Amino acid sequence: MRAGAFGSIVLAIIGLLLHAGTAGAQGGDAAAGKSVYEKKCALCHGDKGDGKGAAADLLVPKPRDFTTGVYKIRTTASKAPTDQDLFKIITDGMPGTSMPPWAVLPERDRWNLVAYIKTFAAEKFKEAPKKLELPKEVASSPESLKRGKEMFEAIECHKCHGTDGRADGPSRPELKDEWGTPIAPANLTKAWTFRGGASRTDVATRLANGILGTPMPTFLDSVEKPEDIWHVTNYVLSLGPGTVKYATLVTVTAVSDAIPDDPNAELWKTIAPSHIPLMGQVIVDPRNFNPSIDMVSVRAVYNDKEIAFHLTWDDPTQSVEDAAKKTFADAISLQFPPKITADTERPYFLMGDASDAAYLLRWVGGTGVGEATANGPTKIAPIAGGEATGKAVWANGQYRLVMRRPLDGKAGTRPTFQPAVFASVAFQAWDGGAGETGTKMSLTSWYYLRLEEPQSNRRFVLPPLVAVLTLAAMVLVVRVASRPRAK
Amino acid sequence: MRKIFGIFVVLTLVAGTVLFAGGPARVGAQGGGTIEATVTYAGAPVVEKLKVNKDTEKCGTEALIEKVVVGAGKGLANAVVSVAGAKGPSTAKKASVDQKGCKFTPHVVAMTAGELEIKNSDDILHNVHTYSTANPSINKAQPKFKKTMTEKFEKPEIIKLTCDVHSWMLGWIAVMPHPFFGVTDGNGAAKIENVPPGKQTVEVWHETLGKATKEVEVKAGQTTKVAIEMKK
Numbered sequence: 001m002r003a004g005a006f007g008s009i010v011l012a013i014i015g016l017l018l019h020a021g022t023a024g025a026q027g028g029d030a031a032a033g034k035s036v037y038e039k040k041c042a043l044c045h046g047d048k049g050d051g052k053g054a055a056a057d058l059l060v061p062k063p064r065d066f067t068t069g070v071y072k073i074r075t076t077a078s079k080a081p082t083d084q085d086l087f088k089i090i091t092d093g094m095p096g097t098s099m100p101p102w103a104v105l106p107e108r109d110r111w112n113l114v115a116y117i118k119t120f121a122a123e124k125f126k127e128a129p130k131k132l133e134l135p136k137e138v139a140s141s142p143e144s145l146k147r148g149k150e151m152f153e154a155i156e157c158h159k160c161h162g163t164d165g166r167a168d169g170p171s172r173p174e175l176k177d178e179w180g181t182p183i184a185p186a187n188l189t190k191a192w193t194f195r196g197g198a199s200r201t202d203v204a205t206r207l208a209n210g211i212l213g214t215p216m217p218t219f220l221d222s223v224e225k226p227e228d229i230w231h232v233t234n235y236v237l238s239l240g241p242g243t244v245k246y247a248t249l250v251t252v253t254a255v256s257d258a259i260p261d262d263p264n265a266e267l268w269k270t271i272a273p274s275h276i277p278l279m280g281q282v283i284v285d286p287r288n289f290n291p292s293i294d295m296v297s298v299r300a301v302y303n304d305k306e307i308a309f310h311l312t313w314d315d316p317t318q319s320v321e322d323a324a325k326k327t328f329a330d331a332i333s334l335q336f337p338p339k340i341t342a343d344t345e346r347p348y349f350l351m352g353d354a355s356d357a358a359y360l361l362r363w364v365g366g367t368g369v370g371e372a373t374a375n376g377p378t379k380i381a382p383i384a385g386g387e388a389t390g391k392a393v394w395a396n397g398q399y400r401l402v403m404r405r406p407l408d409g410k411a412g413t414r415p416t417f418q419p420a421v422f423a424s425v426a427f428q429a430w431d432g433g434a435g436e437t438g439t440k441m442s443l444t445s446w447y448y449l450r451l452e453e454p455q456s457n458r459r460f461v462l463p464p465l466v467a468v469l470t471l472a473a474m475v476l477v478v479r480v481a482s483r484p485r486a487k
Numbered sequence: 488m489r490k491i492f493g494i495f496v497v498l499t500l501v502a503g504t505v506l507f508a509g510g511p512a513r514v515g516a517q518g519g520g521t522i523e524a525t526v527t528y529a530g531a532p533v534v535e536k537l538k539v540n541k542d543t544e545k546c547g548t549e550a551l552i553e554k555v556v557v558g559a560g561k562g563l564a565n566a567v568v569s570v571a572g573a574k575g576p577s578t579a580k581k582a583s584v585d586q587k588g589c590k591f592t593p594h595v596v597a598m599t600a601g602e603l604e605i606k607n608s609d610d611i612l613h614n615v616h617t618y619s620t621a622n623p624s625i626n627k628a629q630p631k632f633k634k635t636m637t638e639k640f641e642k643p644e645i646i647k648l649t650c651d652v653h654s655w656m657l658g659w660i661a662v663m664p665h666p667f668f669g670v671t672d673g674n675g676a677a678k679i680e681n682v683p684p685g686k687q688t689v690e691v692w693h694e695t696l697g698k699a700t701k702e703v704e705v706k707a708g709q710t711t712k713v714a715i716e717m718k719k
């Protein structure tokens with residue numbers, strides 16, 4: 001009897017919980033959503049939901065204008081997204097944009113927000129959403145990837161997304177959204193920046209359904225066979241690593257041979273890269289709120305004479321200074337303190353200041369590799385008698401660069417690199433084709449760099465020697481012990 | 488008696504069919520007039536040029552964005568001439584637009600509500616991107632192997648047609664509420680047939696120069712000429 005009553009109470013509680021869950025999913029309270037919206041969303045999306053909040057001018061892509069009722073990310077065959085689609089974007093944010101994930105808000109608030117933002121274009125949500133039916137899923141396999149590549153080429157994804165998927169296609173400079181704002185295609189090698197998520201279903205849905213308001217068209221009926229949607233999806237996801245793990249330390253590997261200048265040389269493929277995230281420079285004017293270069297991958301080696309850095313970064317256009325086209329030279333620099341010792345006080349990370357200079361090892365498109373002293377981002381002076389050399393190549397939206405110089409800085413303004421001493425390093429990059437020059441750059445704060453200690457040949461000599469000596473000692477002990485005792 | 492009834496039924500059916508199938512269009516066919524419109528523009532042609540950086544084998548090396556095309560005698564091409572406020576059925580002929588040489592041909596396709604055939608004769612990717620409010624807007628990829636697709640436009644509206652792959656490509660789909668329309672040729676001439684007799688308003692729409700109207704008197708079996716000058 002008591003057990004029965006207990007059971008029904010448990011059932012009732014479960015029922016209540018379930019009910020609460022579905023109630024949330026079905027309909028938030030728009031009035032309650034309004035107050036959350038005004039606190040959390042209006043700054044970018046505007047009080048009226050028209051995407052004209054105070055911060056909107058600084059953002060690329062622009063905040064959504066909810067009054068249009070047009071949403072990029074949807075899983076429906078009809079024009080309006082489902083409540084779940086909107087909830088997902090609020091919860092997860094939109095990677096690669098200014099829209100952060102709002103999972104910190106209580107779930108109830110997020111459903112209320114869904115209800116409220118729909119009121120800005122209520123007539124667009126009148127019809128019940130129709131779910132998009134994707135073709136039967138095909139798992140990734142070598143055959144699927146082969147077919148995916150074939151179809152990727154046949155449907156000409158490269159026109160916008162580039163041959164290797166790095167957003168460097170020939171149509172890139174012409175692309176505009178439906179409101180006339182320039183818009184960049186997705187860099188398909190960086191799945192972690194995909195606006196609507198990077199799961200296989202997310203990617204297949206974007207490909208099949210297009211992205212409303214943007215140049216990305218629907219491909220559901222525009223592939224040769226329905227399952228090609230999945231083959232292309234599998235291929236797209238094979239173009240990059242899927243996720244990225246950012247480094248905090250750059251390790252410089254010791255090598256015994258000469259270091260090649262060629263960025264495509266075999267040696268570089270054997271060195272694991274450290275991925276460093278870059279941010280826009282927003283401290284001094286003119287600022288760069290929407291930087292083009294968001295990551296540089298660093299490989300570094302040294303031998304008994306030289307240290308060399310191999311840098312890889314995506315840049316959709318190879319550009320040099322050209323006043324007519326309003327482009328500038330692409331450039332990148334590694335920044336170090338002028339002296340590397342265990343207790344060095346580092347100069348100001350933004351290229352030093354008037355009293356403490358920073359040392360730059362840099363490459364500038366059309367000029368090449370050089371060394372410079374900086375007393376702030378606008379006071380850069382090349383170092384006379386610099387010894388740095390190197391070579392850059394650009395292909396399919398990506399730069400690969402080798403810069404090398406002697407370990408010994410010969411005192412003065414150039415640091416000397418020594419094994420096992422932690423050095424500070426920072427990075428700055430400019431995409432001249434996107435109008436970046438001077439203080440309009442991407443940069444990092446200070447990171448650490450360490451030359452690993454050279455592995456000497458003693459490890460091949462000492463352990464065997466110790467082993468032999470130990471064996472000899474043991475034999476000796478056994479001999480002594482087993483000798484008949486003298487009377 | 489039965490025979491007479493039979494004849495009556497047949498006659499009623501025939502008459503009914505004629506009346507039903509007829510409507511204003513049929514009235515026009517029997518007793519309508521023809522409007523020959525000439526649209527002129529005194530200003531200079533507006534043509535923007537763009538250097539092409541891709542598909543040059545198909546698109547050529549220079550793309551022309553023709554916003555105002557003026558022919559012989561200041562004739563304005565690509566203007567939609569129609570009888571304002573008229574009513575009538577859809578035309579049976581399916582309208583068609585082709586993407587050829589990275590241009591929409593014709594530049595302006597006028598049609599009554601229904602299906603539009605969209606061809607891709609270029610053997611490269613285009614995407615058919617429409618800007619509409621009354622009809623659902625579309626943005627569909629048309630890769631090289633998809634030679635034809637058909638789209639429905641149910642509501643009267645003038646719709647901008649673009650291709651994002653080739654940003655200079657621009658076309659217009661004029662979905663008309665009746666069959667009394669024409670698009671001006673290179674000399675600014677357009678002909679509308681079977682127009683119901685009486686006082687009519689001829690309306691001109693041009694993508695850059697906007698709208699203009701003129702009243703005309705249409706007489707059955709006769710051709711009415713009308714000249715309309717577009718101003719900026």
